[in-house]
Amino acid sequence: MLANLGDWLNDRFGWRGIWEAIFLRKVPHVNWFYTLGSASLFVAINQAITGILLTLYYVPTPDHAYDSVVYITTQLPFGWLIRGLHHWGASAMVVLVVLHLLRVFFYGAYKFPREATWMTGVILLIVVIGFGFTGYLLPWDQRAYWATTVGTRIAGVAPYVGDFLLKIARGGPELSAVTLARFFGTHIWVLPTTLALLVVIHLYLVIRVGISAVPAKDE
Amino acid sequence: MSESDKEGKEVGRRNFMKMTIVGIGGLITAAFGIPAVAYVMGPALKQSVGEWIQLGSVTKVETGIPTLFKTVIQTQTGWITTDEEFSVYVLTEDGQNYVAMSNVCTHLGCRVRWVADQNGFFCPCHNGAFAKDGTVTGGPPPRPLDRFESKVENDILFVKRG
Amino acid sequence: MNKQEQQDYLDKYKKAKEKGVPFFPDIIFKDTIVVFIVFIILIALAYFVGVPLEARANPNDANYTPRPEWYFLFLFQLLKYFPGNLEVVGAMILPGLFITLLLLLPFIDRSPKRHFMTRPYASIAAIVVVLGIGLLTWLAVNEAPPPIQAAVVDKAAALYATDCANCHGQGIVIPEGTDLHKLIAAGNHQGMPAWGGDLSADEIDMLAGFILSPNGSALFTQECASCHKSPVLASGNPVQLQKVFDEGKDFPAHKDLNTPDWKSTLTPDQENALLNFLAAPDGQRLFAINCQGCHGEGVGFSGTKEELRAMIEKGGHEIKMPGWKDTLSADDLNTLAQYVVDPEANSAGSTMFGKYCAACHGDKIPAAPDEASALSIIALGGSHITMPVWGEILTAEQLDALTSYTWDTSQGVGVASGEKLFASNCRGCHGKFGEGGPNPTFPGDMIFPISSSEYLKTRDDATIRNIISQGQPDYGMTPFGSAYGGSLSDEQIDAILGFIRSWEANPPSVSPPKAPPVVTQPQELSASQIYGSLCAQCHGVNREGTASGPALDPAQLRAEFDDQALHDMINNGVLKVAMPGLGNMFTDDQVKKLVILVAGTETGTSTGSGTVPKPPTNSTVSFNDQVLPIFQAKCSMCHSSATTFGGWDSTSYQAVMTSGDNAPEVIAGDPDNSYLMQLLQATNGAFMPPTGKLSDEEIQIIMDWILAGALDN
Known part of the structure; x- marks a missing residue:
């Protein structure tokens, strides 16, 4: 019955071909360090799920942001878990992505034919850092406010255009409702779409050229 | 060790791995799914505790005529506390027993009004009509006006909202 | 890496792949295990550590020490080493350069070597960068001043x-x-x-x-x-x-x-x-x-x-006080001794002290237990003080x-302290602690405390300065400023102001005495004043009697008691009915006058002044004919239905009886507790009308009307 359904669907979608290409392909023997990429992907999915759940209640205005975060954490069933997973997931993401990068670096896996995979990976790292930076402001507590005040100040350091950049980052000369709104928009729309696109390219390249083998001593 | 043994072991190992993957995958899905459902439904499932709301002195109620009481109550929705006007029609026929009726039309939630000339409540939206005791006398409303539990203490009228 | 090397790599990789394992389930199995561990760790962190949430953002809090998220700490720390103009290097150029290097790494490192041991420079560089970031983070964590002990x-x-x-x-x-x-x-x-x-x-x-x-x-x-x-x-x-x-x-x-x-x-x-x-x-x-x-x-x-x-x-x-017995007469020595023991007792002593003693003692009067010892010290000279x-x-x-x-x-x-100036200029009326007391200018009026924080808070310096220099003629306070004919210079007034202000921060440590009762100045009180403040509490303002005391009818009293009996009664009290004796409080003369006041003499004269509460005139006072005209003339400009200051409307009987913030302003039959009367007589300091007291006759009319039951007649 299930097999019949599978056949029926396969005739229409051709999913078995895709399945074989992605999952049944042969891969060189690799060690546990090679799981870091998948772990990063998992945490990214974790961030997406918990992030979406948080937006159900979170309101990105200075008047309500803090209260809504308190509400999520203290009033809602499992609110502490959802927010906890998102918060710690952000740190885990940075850790895993950096470890993943180091693994690729020390195994020389960025070399031919995987240069493009590496470059998308580096951009992904920047996106992840961008997530951390924009997400930090959203709870609108003291820590968030002041860290972002200092953080955006860095943009102002640039010669000639610094002031202009600072105003763009903050949406004005000071941290305000505008800043919160644009950080929120960046955090939940701009960065996630960028991330999704880059992850797809990254994975496509990984599957296309294959996972690098563990280099031998003399390689 | 024969070739087939080796192959059999290999199959067993692969099966074990597949089951582990499915098992852990299911576990993680559940660990996301169940809290997520609770988290989304949380506010909807919250039991509102009925609380007694003070309306005012019973002497304001004229016998045989529904009297509108308006009072402002504080409601907490999510993280916002708002002042909300709460209106109740109170009817007494004997000066002893009081009937407190919602002024919300049971059809689609418009506010009904007492029209003394016609001795009935009328809804401005879809021509719903109710008798003074709240029973439907015309139009689309599916049931009589909702009633609140009420009590009188020291000549002060209270209704239970919940 | 040239074409040949690339081809070699691809061939080698193909072989490795053929010897390898299927992605599913072998690789995914490992991934799943790691993912599961990561997930458990995340849940544990969420459960056991939770998510920190600090106080709501406060842009005005200047004391907050900003900290970025931990993975930015190294950047945060890095910026500390690039002061001033170089900040741009730490903030932009270094990170930008690093990212660019990272991005272009495959094109910079083009050797075919892959194992990290075979490319030592790259490996060492990476390790240095990782350690550097770690070190910076560590430094940032440890250098950070803990927010509590904030410098x-x-x-x-x-x-x-x-x-x-x-x-x-x-x-x-x-x-x-x-x-x-x-x-x-x-x-x-x-x-x-x-x-x-x-x-x-x-x-x-x-x-x-x-x-x-x-x-x-x-x-x-x-x-x-x-x-x-x-x-x-x-x-x-x-x-x-x-x-x-x-x-x-x-x-x-x-x-x-x-x-x-x-x-x-x-x-x-x-x-x-x-x-x-x-x-x-x-x-x-x-x-x-x-x-x-x-x-x-x-x-x-x-x-x-x-x-x-x-x-x-x-x-x-060594400072040695000389013996004064050769310099001063015996009388003078006695006066001084008395003064030292009790400065209030002998006012002549004050002058003498100023003349002979203040040069060394200042205005601090040395303490002495009794006159005898004081006298011997003054006469023979004092002990040595270094x-x-x-x-x-x-x-x-x-x-x-x-x-x-x-x-x-x-x-x-000039710079003499405000306290001293206050003591010599203000203390007489306002008390040592500014607590107020009876107003010497208006008998019966009380001066309200000026040291209460409420008073001081509601008056700014200019106001107090003006009050001191221009006086408050309405309250009987004369101007003190030299510009207004007073004796104090602007600087002295400022000094007094400074002293008065000091009460606000440091209220007088000794609690101010209650407004002094009649006892303090017995000789100043007339019999009628004593009656009004003491006897009337029980016997009624017009001797009509109350629940706690009988009516005092002169004829009846005369019939029952003689002068001596009345005198004793007032002097010693009547234990049976808990009537207090006034002998301790007043002079014999005053008691005698009281006897005359309550029982009259044979000739029936009383020594009271104009403010003696007279018995109500037997004809009832008419509200409409007598009281209302007073209200209309003196009160209605402020207290009418159009302008109801204090909520009181004086224009009709109904309004008089019921309106007012302190309603009822009139309590029928009880003038003492009627707020209207209290204001008219300035019983509690506040008074009406603000333009000046009503005449005694007018007050009497209103009082009689209230006494008679405040009728609408």
Whole structure:
């Protein structure tokens, strides 16, 4: 019955071909360090799920942001878990992505034919850092406010255009409702779409050229 | 060790791995799914505790005529506390027993009004009509006006909202 | 990497792949295990550590120490090493360069070598970068000042910065001889506000200390502030402060503590700076701390200022009071002795004390247990008292200030303390603590307290200055300002103001006595006043009697008692009915007059003044004919249905009886408790009409009307 359904669907979608290409392909023997990429992907999915759940209640205005975060954490069933997973997931993401990068670096896996995979990976790292930076402001507590005040100040350091950049980052000369709104928009729309696109390219390249083998001593 | 043994072991190992993957995958899905459902439904499932709301002195109620009481109550929705006007029609026929009726039309939630000339409540939206005791006398409303539990203490009228 | 090498790699990889395993389930199995571990760790962190949420963002909080998320800490730390113009290097160029390098890595490192041991430079570079970031993060975590102990702040400097720096900039040069404490407290005419209302005396001291010795303040912050939370704790007595330096480790309070040996750690200059900060060169305070114990509020010094300074500085000499028995007559000696034992008893003593004793004793009257011992000390001379060598204790600045203050007070002008001026000008009516009392100008009126924080808060300095200088004729207060014919200069008024203001921060430590009852000035009270305030409580204002006392009908009294019996009754009280005896409170003469008042003499005259409550005139007072016209003439401009000040409408019977913020303003039959009467008679200080009291006749009419039941007739 299930097999019949599978056949029926396969005739229409051709999913078995895709399945074989992605999952049944042969891969060189690799060690546990090679799981870091998948772990990063998992945490990214974790961030997406918990992030979406948080937006159900979170309101990105200075008047309500803090209260809504308190509400999520203290009033809602499992609110502490959802927010906890998102918060710690952000740190885990940075850790895993950096470890993943180091693994690729020390195994020389960025070399031919995987240069493009590496470059998308580096951009992904920047996106992840961008997530951390924009997400930090959203709870609108003291820590968030002041860290972002200092953080955006860095943009102002640039010669000639610094002031202009600072105003763009903050949406004005000071941290305000505008800043919160644009950080929120960046955090939940701009960065996630960028991330999704880059992850797809990254994975496509990984599957296309294959996972690098563990280099031998003399390689 | 024969070739087939080796192959059999290999199959067993692969099966074990597949089951582990499915098992852990299911576990993680559940660990996301169940809290997520609770988290989304949380506010909807919250039991509102009925609380007694003070309306005012019973002497304001004229016998045989529904009297509108308006009072402002504080409601907490999510993280916002708002002042909300709460209106109740109170009817007494004997000066002893009081009937407190919602002024919300049971059809689609418009506010009904007492029209003394016609001795009935009328809804401005879809021509719903109710008798003074709240029973439907015309139009689309599916049931009589909702009633609140009420009590009188020291000549002060209270209704239970919940 | 050339074409050949690339081809070699691809071939090799193909072989590795063929020998390899299927992605599913082999690889995914490992992934799943790791993912599961990561997930468990995340849940554990969420559960056991939770998510920190600090207080709501407060853009005005200047004390918050901003911290970025941990993975930005290394950048945060890096910026510390790029000061000023170079900041752009740390903030932009380095990170930008690093990212670019990372992005272009495959094109920079083009060798075919892959194993990290075969490409040592790249590996070492990577390790250095990782360790560098780790080190920076570690440094940031450890260097970060914990927010709680947020750097010890120089409180005095902070106070100066908020209150003074706007006008005075970084520092002020203080002209010699300035009484800084007073100046700060009272302000000046060049627009400097009087800080006495906003700052406590200790804070003003701290400011004065800082202005005169900023280094001392810094030293205090650095050396002392970790134990002494505020300069107040350490400030005060220069004798004690000097001991800290003289005794070093042996100083009692520091003995058991692990303090440095201040004797050897501080240079003389630093000691000086610290002393000047902690005991600000503020003559008045220095005098109060060091001299008042022996000299009272001031000394009468007749030499030159230089001599005074030398005397204070050298100190040390024995001071012996001469025996006065050869100089003064026996009568004078007795008077003085009486005065010393009880300064209130003999006013002649005050003059004599000022003449003979104040030069040394100031206005501090030495205590003596009884007249006999006082007399013997005065007659034979006093014991030896040694004045400390102030030159060893005080800094030069402090000596200058103390000399200057002492000199000025001894001259009796100008800078004499506000307290002294208050005592001589204001105390008579307002009481020692500004608690008020009976108004000598308007009998029956009470002067309300001026030391209550409510009073002081609701009046600014200009208002109080005006009140003092222009007086309050409506309340019987004469102008004190020289511009209005009074005796006080602007500076003196400022000094008084400063003193009055000091109540606000430091309310009088002795609780002000209750408004003095009639007892204090027995001779001033007439029989009718005594009756009104004491007897009427039970016998009724018009002797009509109340629940607690019988009516007093002269005829009936005369029939039952003779003069002596009445006198005894009033004098000793009547135990049976708990009537108090008034003999302890009043003179015999007053009691006699009271007898006449209540029972009359044979001729029936009473000695009361115009305000004696007369028995109600037998004809009832008419509201419409008599009372309402008074209201219309005197009250209705403010109290009508159109302008109802105080909520009271005086234009109709109904309104009179029911309206008003303190309604009912009229209590039928009870004038004493009718707010209207209280206002008309200014019983509680407040009075009506504001333009001046109604005539006695008018008041009597209204009172009679109320007594008769406040009828609508």
